Amino acid sequence: MWMWVVHRVTGVAIFFFLLIHVLDTALVRVSPEAYNEVIGSYKTPLYGLVEAGLVAAILLHAFNGLRIIAVDHSTWALRHQKQLVWAVWILFAILMVGFLPRHLMHVFGGA
Amino acid sequence: MTASSPEFVPGPKIKEPRIVSGRVRPGAEQWSWRFMRLSGPVLVVLILTHLFVNLMTGDGISQIDFAFVAGKWAAPLWQWWDFLMLALAMLHGGNGMRLLINDYAHRAWLNKTLHGALGVAVLGIIVLGSLVIWTFDPCPIDADPSLLPSFCEDVR
Ligand code: HEM
Ligand code: HEM
Numbered sequence: 001m002w003m004w005v006v007h008r009v010t011g012v013a014i015f016f017f018l019l020i021h022v023l024d025t026a027l028v029r030v031s032p033e034a035y036n037e038v039i040g041s042y043k044t045p046l047y048g049l050v051e052a053g054l055v056a057a058i059l060l061h062a063f064n065g066l067r068i069i070a071v072d073h074s075t076w077a078l079r080h081q082k083q084l085v086w087a088v089w090i091l092f093a094i095l096m097v098g099f100l101p102r103h104l105m106h107v108f109g110g111a
Numbered sequence: 112m113t114a115s116s117p118e119f120v121p122g123p124k125i126k127e128p129r130i131v132s133g134r135v136r137p138g139a140e141q142w143s144w145r146f147m148r149l150s151g152p153v154l155v156v157l158i159l160t161h162l163f164v165n166l167m168t169g170d171g172i173s174q175i176d177f178a179f180v181a182g183k184w185a186a187p188l189w190q191w192w193d194f195l196m197l198a199l200a201m202l203h204g205g206n207g208m209r210l211l212i213n214d215y216a217h218r219a220w221l222n223k224t225l226h227g228a229l230g231v232a233v234l235g236i237i238v239l240g241s242l243v244i245w246t247f248d249p250c251p252i253d254a255d256p257s258l259l260p261s262f263c264e265d266v267r
Contacts, residue, residue: 012211015204019232022197022240025180029243031251032177032258039175051172058158065151072148099167106171 003064003085010061017054048107052100059095063088143206150203157196181249181260190244197240205233 027035041047067084070077077084164183166172183189208229216222250263 011207015208018200019236022236026239026243028177028180032254036176043172062155069148069151103166103171106173
Protein backbone atom coordinates (compact mmCIF):
# COMPACT_ATOMS: atom_id res chain seq x y z
CA MET A 1 0.00 0.00 0.00
CA TRP A 2 2.69 2.48 1.01
CA MET A 3 4.84 1.61 -1.96
CA TRP A 4 1.84 2.26 -4.19
CA VAL A 5 1.61 5.82 -2.84
CA VAL A 6 5.37 6.28 -3.24
CA HIS A 7 5.19 5.00 -6.81
CA ARG A 8 2.35 7.35 -7.79
CA VAL A 9 3.79 10.45 -6.15
CA THR A 10 7.28 9.93 -7.60
CA GLY A 11 5.85 9.16 -11.05
CA VAL A 12 3.86 12.41 -11.15
CA ALA A 13 6.78 14.43 -9.80
CA ILE A 14 9.14 13.06 -12.45
CA PHE A 15 6.60 13.73 -15.19
CA PHE A 16 6.32 17.43 -14.33
CA PHE A 17 10.07 17.70 -13.89
CA LEU A 18 10.56 16.25 -17.38
CA LEU A 19 8.23 18.84 -18.95
CA ILE A 20 10.33 21.65 -17.47
CA HIS A 21 13.59 19.84 -18.18
CA VAL A 22 12.93 19.61 -21.93
CA LEU A 23 11.94 23.29 -21.98
CA ASP A 24 15.14 24.42 -20.25
CA THR A 25 17.27 22.19 -22.47
CA ALA A 26 15.53 23.78 -25.49
CA LEU A 27 17.30 27.04 -24.58
CA VAL A 28 20.43 25.67 -26.31
CA ARG A 29 18.56 26.55 -29.52
CA VAL A 30 18.05 30.16 -28.30
CA SER A 31 21.65 31.07 -27.42
CA PRO A 32 24.57 29.78 -25.33
CA GLU A 33 24.06 32.77 -23.02
CA ALA A 34 20.40 31.98 -22.37
CA TYR A 35 21.16 28.31 -21.64
CA ASN A 36 24.12 29.02 -19.37
CA GLU A 37 22.18 31.60 -17.41
CA VAL A 38 19.26 29.29 -16.62
CA ILE A 39 21.46 26.24 -15.96
CA GLY A 40 23.61 28.48 -13.74
CA SER A 41 20.68 28.90 -11.36
CA TYR A 42 20.48 25.10 -11.05
CA LYS A 43 23.92 25.14 -9.43
CA THR A 44 22.73 27.11 -6.38
CA PRO A 45 22.28 25.34 -3.00
CA LEU A 46 18.48 25.45 -3.16
CA TYR A 47 18.36 23.73 -6.54
CA GLY A 48 21.14 21.41 -5.46
CA LEU A 49 18.79 20.03 -2.82
CA VAL A 50 15.89 19.84 -5.29
CA GLU A 51 18.11 17.81 -7.64
CA ALA A 52 18.98 15.45 -4.79
CA GLY A 53 15.25 15.00 -4.18
CA LEU A 54 14.68 14.33 -7.87
CA VAL A 55 17.40 11.69 -7.98
CA ALA A 56 15.87 10.07 -4.89
CA ALA A 57 12.45 10.03 -6.57
CA ILE A 58 13.89 8.48 -9.75
CA LEU A 59 15.77 5.76 -7.87
CA LEU A 60 12.72 4.82 -5.80
CA HIS A 61 10.37 4.79 -8.79
CA ALA A 62 12.88 2.81 -10.86
CA PHE A 63 13.61 0.06 -8.30
CA ASN A 64 10.02 -0.16 -7.13
CA GLY A 65 8.93 -0.33 -10.78
CA LEU A 66 11.26 -3.29 -11.30
CA ARG A 67 9.79 -4.90 -8.18
CA ILE A 68 6.25 -4.44 -9.55
CA ILE A 69 7.27 -6.04 -12.84
CA ALA A 70 8.94 -8.96 -11.04
CA VAL A 71 5.90 -9.57 -8.83
CA ASP A 72 3.62 -9.53 -11.87
CA HIS A 73 5.70 -12.09 -13.71
CA SER A 74 6.95 -14.55 -11.16
CA THR A 75 5.31 -16.36 -8.30
CA TRP A 76 8.68 -16.50 -6.56
CA ALA A 77 8.73 -12.71 -6.44
CA LEU A 78 5.11 -12.69 -5.33
CA ARG A 79 5.96 -14.96 -2.42
CA HIS A 80 8.93 -12.78 -1.48
CA GLN A 81 7.09 -9.41 -1.69
CA LYS A 82 8.26 -8.27 1.74
CA GLN A 83 11.92 -9.03 1.12
CA LEU A 84 11.76 -7.32 -2.27
CA VAL A 85 10.40 -4.12 -0.72
CA TRP A 86 13.38 -4.25 1.63
CA ALA A 87 15.65 -4.78 -1.35
CA VAL A 88 14.23 -1.65 -3.00
CA TRP A 89 14.96 0.47 0.07
CA ILE A 90 18.41 -1.02 0.64
CA LEU A 91 19.47 -0.53 -2.98
CA PHE A 92 18.06 2.99 -2.82
CA ALA A 93 20.00 3.76 0.38
CA ILE A 94 23.27 2.42 -1.05
CA LEU A 95 23.05 4.49 -4.21
CA MET A 96 22.04 7.64 -2.31
CA VAL A 97 25.01 7.20 0.03
CA GLY A 98 27.23 7.03 -3.04
CA PHE A 99 25.56 9.95 -4.76
CA LEU A 100 24.79 12.52 -2.05
CA PRO A 101 28.29 13.40 -0.79
CA ARG A 102 29.60 13.86 -4.29
CA HIS A 103 26.66 15.95 -5.48
CA LEU A 104 26.57 18.11 -2.34
CA MET A 105 30.31 18.69 -2.70
CA HIS A 106 29.75 19.98 -6.22
CA VAL A 107 26.90 22.21 -5.07
CA PHE A 108 28.27 23.52 -1.77
CA GLY A 109 32.01 23.07 -2.26
CA GLY A 110 32.13 25.39 -5.25
CA ALA A 111 33.93 22.68 -7.22
CA MET B 112 -16.03 -19.50 10.40
CA THR B 113 -18.12 -19.06 7.32
CA ALA B 114 -16.93 -17.74 4.00
CA SER B 115 -18.93 -14.58 4.60
CA SER B 116 -16.76 -13.45 7.52
CA PRO B 117 -14.42 -10.55 6.62
CA GLU B 118 -11.21 -12.59 7.06
CA PHE B 119 -12.16 -14.90 4.24
CA VAL B 120 -12.66 -12.41 1.43
CA PRO B 121 -10.21 -13.58 -1.22
CA GLY B 122 -8.08 -10.91 -2.91
CA PRO B 123 -8.69 -7.17 -2.96
CA LYS B 124 -12.23 -5.94 -3.34
CA ILE B 125 -12.62 -4.61 -6.84
CA LYS B 126 -15.44 -2.19 -7.38
CA GLU B 127 -17.13 -1.45 -10.65
CA PRO B 128 -15.22 1.11 -12.74
CA ARG B 129 -16.22 4.55 -11.52
CA ILE B 130 -16.36 6.08 -14.96
CA VAL B 131 -17.27 4.47 -18.19
CA SER B 132 -15.14 5.80 -21.00
CA GLY B 133 -17.74 5.06 -23.64
CA ARG B 134 -15.00 3.81 -25.92
CA VAL B 135 -14.48 0.15 -26.46
CA ARG B 136 -11.07 -0.83 -27.68
CA PRO B 137 -10.46 -4.45 -26.92
CA GLY B 138 -6.91 -5.02 -25.73
CA ALA B 139 -5.98 -1.33 -25.49
CA GLU B 140 -5.53 -1.45 -21.71
CA GLN B 141 -3.57 -4.63 -22.04
CA TRP B 142 -1.16 -2.91 -24.40
CA SER B 143 -0.91 0.00 -22.00
CA TRP B 144 -0.02 -2.45 -19.22
CA ARG B 145 2.55 -4.19 -21.40
CA PHE B 146 4.10 -0.93 -22.58
CA MET B 147 4.61 0.29 -18.98
CA ARG B 148 6.44 -2.96 -18.18
CA LEU B 149 8.54 -3.01 -21.35
CA SER B 150 9.58 0.66 -21.22
CA GLY B 151 10.38 0.53 -17.48
CA PRO B 152 13.58 -1.55 -17.57
CA VAL B 153 14.84 0.31 -20.66
CA LEU B 154 14.25 3.62 -18.89
CA VAL B 155 16.23 2.42 -15.88
CA VAL B 156 19.33 2.02 -18.07
CA LEU B 157 18.77 5.22 -20.07
CA ILE B 158 18.03 7.50 -17.13
CA LEU B 159 20.51 6.14 -14.57
CA THR B 160 23.27 6.47 -17.17
CA HIS B 161 22.10 10.03 -17.97
CA LEU B 162 22.24 10.92 -14.28
CA PHE B 163 25.60 9.24 -13.75
CA VAL B 164 27.29 10.97 -16.68
CA ASN B 165 25.82 14.41 -15.91
CA LEU B 166 25.99 14.43 -12.10
CA MET B 167 28.76 12.03 -11.03
CA THR B 168 31.51 12.22 -13.65
CA GLY B 169 33.80 15.24 -14.03
CA ASP B 170 32.60 18.21 -11.99
CA GLY B 171 29.03 16.96 -11.78
CA ILE B 172 26.33 19.61 -11.98
CA SER B 173 28.99 22.38 -12.03
CA GLN B 174 30.30 21.26 -15.42
CA ILE B 175 27.00 21.64 -17.24
CA ASP B 176 26.85 24.49 -19.72
CA PHE B 177 26.39 25.04 -23.45
CA ALA B 178 29.82 23.65 -24.30
CA PHE B 179 29.12 20.48 -22.27
CA VAL B 180 25.89 19.81 -24.17
CA ALA B 181 27.62 20.55 -27.50
CA GLY B 182 30.36 18.10 -26.59
CA LYS B 183 27.84 15.34 -25.86
CA TRP B 184 25.62 15.90 -28.88
CA ALA B 185 28.65 15.89 -31.18
CA ALA B 186 28.37 12.11 -30.79
CA PRO B 187 25.41 10.39 -32.47
CA LEU B 188 25.35 7.93 -29.57
CA TRP B 189 24.21 10.62 -27.11
CA GLN B 190 21.81 12.12 -29.65
CA TRP B 191 20.07 8.77 -30.04
CA TRP B 192 20.36 8.12 -26.31
CA ASP B 193 18.56 11.37 -25.45
CA PHE B 194 16.02 10.91 -28.22
CA LEU B 195 15.07 7.44 -27.03
CA MET B 196 14.97 8.63 -23.42
CA LEU B 197 12.77 11.58 -24.42
CA ALA B 198 10.25 9.50 -26.36
CA LEU B 199 10.05 6.57 -23.93
CA ALA B 200 9.93 8.70 -20.77
CA MET B 201 7.23 11.00 -22.14
CA LEU B 202 5.10 8.10 -23.41
CA HIS B 203 5.56 6.11 -20.20
CA GLY B 204 4.96 9.14 -17.97
CA GLY B 205 2.09 10.33 -20.17
CA ASN B 206 0.40 6.94 -20.09
CA GLY B 207 0.89 6.84 -16.31
CA MET B 208 -0.76 10.27 -16.02
CA ARG B 209 -3.63 9.02 -18.19
CA LEU B 210 -4.23 6.22 -15.69
CA LEU B 211 -4.21 8.74 -12.84
CA ILE B 212 -6.70 10.99 -14.62
CA ASN B 213 -9.00 8.01 -15.04
CA ASP B 214 -8.65 7.26 -11.33
CA TYR B 215 -9.27 10.75 -9.98
CA ALA B 216 -11.11 12.90 -12.53
CA HIS B 217 -14.62 11.52 -12.38
CA ARG B 218 -16.62 14.29 -13.97
CA ALA B 219 -16.86 13.64 -17.68
CA TRP B 220 -15.92 17.14 -18.85
CA LEU B 221 -12.94 17.33 -16.48
CA ASN B 222 -11.78 13.88 -17.57
CA LYS B 223 -11.98 14.92 -21.21
CA THR B 224 -10.26 18.27 -20.70
CA LEU B 225 -7.38 16.71 -18.76
CA HIS B 226 -6.88 13.99 -21.35
CA GLY B 227 -6.82 16.66 -24.06
CA ALA B 228 -4.28 18.79 -22.20
CA LEU B 229 -2.16 15.72 -21.49
CA GLY B 230 -2.14 14.69 -25.14
CA VAL B 231 -1.07 18.16 -26.25
CA ALA B 232 1.67 18.32 -23.60
CA VAL B 233 3.11 14.88 -24.40
CA LEU B 234 3.11 15.42 -28.16
CA GLY B 235 4.37 19.01 -27.90
CA ILE B 236 7.28 18.07 -25.64
CA ILE B 237 8.33 15.09 -27.78
CA VAL B 238 8.29 17.24 -30.96
CA LEU B 239 10.12 20.14 -29.31
CA GLY B 240 12.73 17.89 -27.67
CA SER B 241 13.36 16.01 -30.93
CA LEU B 242 13.79 19.25 -32.88
CA VAL B 243 16.25 20.49 -30.27
CA ILE B 244 18.35 17.32 -30.50
CA TRP B 245 18.38 17.00 -34.30
CA THR B 246 18.71 20.70 -35.30
CA PHE B 247 21.28 21.52 -32.63
CA ASP B 248 24.05 23.90 -33.80
CA PRO B 249 27.16 23.59 -31.59
CA CYS B 250 28.86 26.65 -33.13
CA PRO B 251 26.34 29.50 -33.67
CA ILE B 252 28.09 32.17 -35.78
CA ASP B 253 27.13 35.20 -33.69
CA ALA B 254 27.90 33.64 -30.30
CA ASP B 255 30.68 34.55 -27.86
CA PRO B 256 33.50 32.10 -28.77
CA SER B 257 34.46 31.62 -25.11
CA LEU B 258 31.12 29.89 -24.48
CA LEU B 259 31.50 27.40 -27.33
CA PRO B 260 33.17 23.98 -27.32
CA SER B 261 36.84 24.07 -28.36
CA PHE B 262 36.22 22.18 -31.62
CA CYS B 263 34.40 25.26 -32.98
CA GLU B 264 37.76 26.95 -33.66
CA ASP B 265 38.44 24.54 -36.52
CA VAL B 266 35.01 25.06 -37.98
CA ARG B 267 35.39 28.78 -38.51
C1 HEM C 1 13.30 4.62 -14.26
C2 HEM C 1 12.63 3.67 -14.86
C3 HEM C 1 11.15 3.44 -14.63
C4 HEM C 1 10.57 2.26 -14.28
C5 HEM C 1 11.26 0.89 -14.04
C6 HEM C 1 9.15 2.49 -14.19
C7 HEM C 1 8.21 1.51 -13.91
C8 HEM C 1 6.86 1.71 -13.86
C9 HEM C 1 5.84 0.67 -13.84
C10 HEM C 1 6.10 -0.83 -13.89
C11 HEM C 1 4.63 1.29 -13.77
C12 HEM C 1 3.25 0.61 -13.76
C13 HEM C 1 2.68 0.49 -12.41
C14 HEM C 1 1.31 -0.21 -12.47
O1 HEM C 1 0.81 -0.51 -13.56
O2 HEM C 1 0.78 -0.43 -11.38
C15 HEM C 1 4.87 2.73 -13.72
C16 HEM C 1 3.88 3.68 -13.58
C17 HEM C 1 4.11 5.05 -13.73
N1 HEM C 1 5.30 5.68 -14.06
FE1 HEM C 1 7.07 4.75 -14.23
N2 HEM C 1 8.89 3.81 -14.45
C18 HEM C 1 10.09 4.44 -14.76
C19 HEM C 1 10.25 5.77 -15.12
C20 HEM C 1 9.25 6.75 -15.14
C21 HEM C 1 9.40 8.11 -15.60
C22 HEM C 1 10.68 8.72 -16.17
C23 HEM C 1 8.19 8.74 -15.42
C24 HEM C 1 7.79 10.18 -15.72
C25 HEM C 1 8.12 10.83 -16.82
C26 HEM C 1 7.28 7.76 -14.85
C27 HEM C 1 5.96 8.00 -14.51
C28 HEM C 1 5.05 7.04 -14.14
C29 HEM C 1 3.68 7.31 -13.80
C30 HEM C 1 3.01 8.69 -13.76
C31 HEM C 1 3.07 6.06 -13.53
C32 HEM C 1 1.60 5.78 -13.14
C33 HEM C 1 1.52 5.53 -11.66
C34 HEM C 1 0.30 4.77 -11.23
O3 HEM C 1 -0.52 4.36 -12.08
O4 HEM C 1 0.17 4.57 -10.02
N3 HEM C 1 7.96 6.56 -14.69
N4 HEM C 1 6.24 2.96 -13.78
C1 HEM D 1 19.34 16.80 -11.91
C2 HEM D 1 19.37 15.85 -12.79
C3 HEM D 1 19.56 16.09 -14.29
C4 HEM D 1 20.49 16.89 -14.92
C5 HEM D 1 21.55 17.77 -14.28
C6 HEM D 1 20.25 16.75 -16.35
C7 HEM D 1 20.98 17.40 -17.34
C8 HEM D 1 20.72 17.32 -18.69
C9 HEM D 1 21.54 17.93 -19.72
C10 HEM D 1 22.81 18.73 -19.46
C11 HEM D 1 20.98 17.64 -20.93
C12 HEM D 1 21.52 18.03 -22.30
C13 HEM D 1 22.01 16.87 -23.13
C14 HEM D 1 22.73 15.78 -22.37
O1 HEM D 1 23.49 16.07 -21.43
O2 HEM D 1 22.54 14.60 -22.73
C15 HEM D 1 19.79 16.85 -20.67
C16 HEM D 1 18.92 16.38 -21.63
C17 HEM D 1 17.85 15.52 -21.38
N1 HEM D 1 17.51 14.98 -20.16
FE1 HEM D 1 18.35 15.41 -18.36
N2 HEM D 1 19.21 15.86 -16.54
C18 HEM D 1 18.76 15.44 -15.32
C19 HEM D 1 17.74 14.56 -15.07
C20 HEM D 1 16.95 13.96 -16.04
C21 HEM D 1 15.89 13.00 -15.78
C22 HEM D 1 15.50 12.49 -14.39
C23 HEM D 1 15.35 12.66 -17.00
C24 HEM D 1 14.24 11.67 -17.32
C25 HEM D 1 13.13 11.60 -16.70
C26 HEM D 1 16.06 13.42 -18.02
C27 HEM D 1 15.77 13.39 -19.37
C28 HEM D 1 16.41 14.15 -20.34
C29 HEM D 1 16.01 14.19 -21.74
C30 HEM D 1 14.82 13.44 -22.35
C31 HEM D 1 16.92 15.05 -22.40
C32 HEM D 1 16.89 15.45 -23.89
C33 HEM D 1 16.17 16.79 -23.98
C34 HEM D 1 15.83 17.25 -25.39
O3 HEM D 1 15.44 16.43 -26.23
O4 HEM D 1 15.91 18.47 -25.64
N3 HEM D 1 17.01 14.19 -17.40
N4 HEM D 1 19.66 16.67 -19.30
